[in-house]
Amino acid sequence: MKFTLDNIDGHLVGIAELEGRLDASNSKPLQKIMPEWLEKTPFLVFDCSRLDFIDSSGLGAIVGCLRKAIDNKGDLRLSELNGKVAMVFELTKATRLFSIFTNRGEAVASFAAGADPGSAK
Amino acid sequence: MKTILALREAECAWVRDAFPCVHPLLLPICNKPFIEFLIDFAILVGSPAVRILGDGELDAVERYCENGSRWGIDISYANMQTGDSVETMLGKNRRFCDKERVMMVSGFSFVRYDKRRDYKSLAGSMPEGEWVAGPGGSITLFGAPEKPEAQAADAPLSLMALDGMASYYRASMEALETGADRYVLPGYGGEPGCAIGRNVVMSKSVEIRKPVSIGNNVQLLGDAIIGPSAIIGSNVIIDRESTVESSIVFDNTYIGEQLEVIGRIASGNRLSDPVSGVAVTMEDPHLLSGIRKSEALGALPRKIVHALGALILIVLLAVPFLVVSTLLRLGGGWRSATGDYLSGKSGETISLGKVEPDAANALDTIASTLSLDRYPWLFRVLTAELALIGSTPLPAETQHPNAPANALAYRPGVFSYAEAEQWPATGGDAAIVERYHLVHSGPISDIGLVVKAFVNRPHEKTTP
Numbered sequence: 001m002k003f004t005l006d007n008i009d010g011h012l013v014g015i016a017e018l019e020g021r022l023d024a025s026n027s028k029p030l031q032k033i034m035p036e037w038l039e040k041t042p043f044l045v046f047d048c049s050r051l052d053f054i055d056s057s058g059l060g061a062i063v064g065c066l067r068k069a070i071d072n073k074g075d076l077r078l079s080e081l082n083g084k085v086a087m088v089f090e091l092t093k094a095t096r097l098f099s100i101f102t103n104r105g106e107a108v109a110s111f112a113a114g115a116d117p118g119s120a121k
Numbered sequence: 122m123k124t125i126l127a128l129r130e131a132e133c134a135w136v137r138d139a140f141p142c143v144h145p146l147l148l149p150i151c152n153k154p155f156i157e158f159l160i161d162f163a164i165l166v167g168s169p170a171v172r173i174l175g176d177g178e179l180d181a182v183e184r185y186c187e188n189g190s191r192w193g194i195d196i197s198y199a200n201m202q203t204g205d206s207v208e209t210m211l212g213k214n215r216r217f218c219d220k221e222r223v224m225m226v227s228g229f230s231f232v233r234y235d236k237r238r239d240y241k242s243l244a245g246s247m248p249e250g251e252w253v254a255g256p257g258g259s260i261t262l263f264g265a266p267e268k269p270e271a272q273a274a275d276a277p278l279s280l281m282a283l284d285g286m287a288s289y290y291r292a293s294m295e296a297l298e299t300g301a302d303r304y305v306l307p308g309y310g311g312e313p314g315c316a317i318g319r320n321v322v323m324s325k326s327v328e329i330r331k332p333v334s335i336g337n338n339v340q341l342l343g344d345a346i347i348g349p350s351a352i353i354g355s356n357v358i359i360d361r362e363s364t365v366e367s368s369i370v371f372d373n374t375y376i377g378e379q380l381e382v383i384g385r386i387a388s389g390n391r392l393s394d395p396v397s398g399v400a401v402t403m404e405d406p407h408l409l410s411g412i413r414k415s416e417a418l419g420a421l422p423r424k425i426v427h428a429l430g431a432l433i434l435i436v437l438l439a440v441p442f443l444v445v446s447t448l449l450r451l452g453g454g455w456r457s458a459t460g461d462y463l464s465g466k467s468g469e470t471i472s473l474g475k476v477e478p479d480a481a482n483a484l485d486t487i488a489s490t491l492s493l494d495r496y497p498w499l500f501r502v503l504t505a506e507l508a509l510i511g512s513t514p515l516p517a518e519t520q521h522p523n524a525p526a527n528a529l530a531y532r533p534g535v536f537s538y539a540e541a542e543q544w545p546a547t548g549g550d551a552a553i554v555e556r557y558h559l560v561h562s563g564p565i566s567d568i569g570l571v572v573k574a575f576v577n578r579p580h581e582k583t584t585p
Binding site: 023053055056083084087088090091092093 | 379380381382383385392394397399400401403404405407408409
């Protein structure tokens with residue numbers, strides 16, 4: 001998982017690129033590394049453009065990350081969910097928990113001061 | 122006029138990919154196999170005989186349609202070569218056509234018609250040639266008009282090519298929305314836009330929003346929202362607080378709790394978006410899964426665990442049973458009546474003796490507390506005639522909606538899941554509980570439920 005930091009309007013936004021599958025067998029590394037990322041910034045974007053598959057365990061891990069981000073007075077936003085991953089989010093109503101953007105740039109920009117996260121697609 | 126229905130595999134290859142378990146001609150459109158819409162149309166046109174031609178296997182279709190006696194017509198089957206022209210097909214089926222006028226429906230298209238209109242006179246007066254054509258097929262008439270001078274009123278007729286998931290979804294929704302006005306659709310419906318099949322068990326809090334079509338043996342659990350525009354197949358479970366809207370749920374599909382299926386096609390553990398064509402195969406059985414009755418109920422480990430459990434109870438209860446039942450028999454308080462009950466195998470029955478202690482004295486109370494009335498049944502678990510825990514045995518003399526032929530899951534048990542969960546032994550909710558556990562419970566959880574049933578039974582008897 002590649003993690004980079006971006007500065008947008010004074011907000012430090014962490015961008016994590018999720019790849020391949022996120023399921024019961026490989027969701028633990030994400031939960032493990034999350035505190036490290038949160039030490040750097042509580043404002044996070046998960047770029048899911050290269051995420052091919054997610055199951056309920058993977059979804060649980062992402063929801064756990066969201067909870068931790070909110071506990072740190074930040075937020076976790078998602079970008080570029082492919083069709084299959086988006087279907088799992090819609091099926092489980094997880095789309096209501098996250099702000100989801102069509103591309104990473106929009107997701108990062110949404111953290112700019114005054115930006116309305118409600119404009120998420 | 123006779124009818125030939127010709128289908129080439131290439132025209133419906135997408136069905137084989139998207140729904141591998143369904144023959145393209147049996148693809149359900151609003152819970153009715155595609156072939157039945159064509160047969161209905163052939164009947165409307167006045168065909169006494171229909172021949173189904175295919176360049177692939179037709180075994181599944183033959184098993185379903187048989188000889189057509191169900192519709193009061195003759196149905197026969199024949200193979201054709203992929204490259205056969207219309208003339209070749211007619212030539213090969215010359216004996217079937219027998220100099221009569223022939224209507225040939227070719228291609229994989231949904232025929233839009235209106236059952237209230239007179240297609241018989243119309244087809245009889247139409248000149249030879251193409252009647253209607255579309256990108257996915259055509260309807261052509263061969264032979265001279267039967268009544269060329271007849272003045273038949275025009276009737277709507279068009280074809281919608283079923284060339285992919287999107288057109289299939291559109292055709293299904295169109296059939297649902299136009300409903301029983303234009304087509305003969307399955308299910309009972311007290312009001313327009315709501316057709317419900319046999320043995321549908323709904324919790325009280327289920328919300329139905331028309332139009333909907335629901336198949337047979339469906340369980341809709343608490344707070345589920347079905348519709349608008351939902352087509353639910355047969356043997357489907359929609360679990361609690363889930364929503365199914367503008368979607369098609371195929372037969373034998375389980376939709377888990379608190380899910381939202383909107384604008385989708387769910388088939389077993391596969392969820393598809395008919396618009397984009399994206400399909401995802403779920404790996405979480407608690408979200409979306411196929412229901413396989415035989416595997417769930419007939420698993421060997423489950424049978425072994427049940428037999429071991431029964432053996433333990435037989436040993437533990439042997440002395441109390443011999444003492445208490447003997448004393449009760451001597452006192453006339455052990456009344457037993459033998460009856461026939463439905464077996465887990467379709468069409469078979471088992472004979473069970475049912476004991477009803479009076480619960481008027483201490484011995485009766487001991488018998489009830491230890492479930493000694495069920496003691497003789499435990500031996501039937503060893504012979505696999507009964508499960509240790511399963512469905513409440515249903516009397517064979519009545520046509521029960523929960524009978525194996527109808528029910529999603531039924532396996533009579535010494536104890537019932539309804540007893541374990543303290544549901545009243547009769548009623549729809551008990552049936553839901555029993556079927557849920559039959560499908561979802563495993564050998565270990567069965568043992569826990571046996572203990573619960575054993576503890577709860579005396580309590581149930583003392584509760585008014």
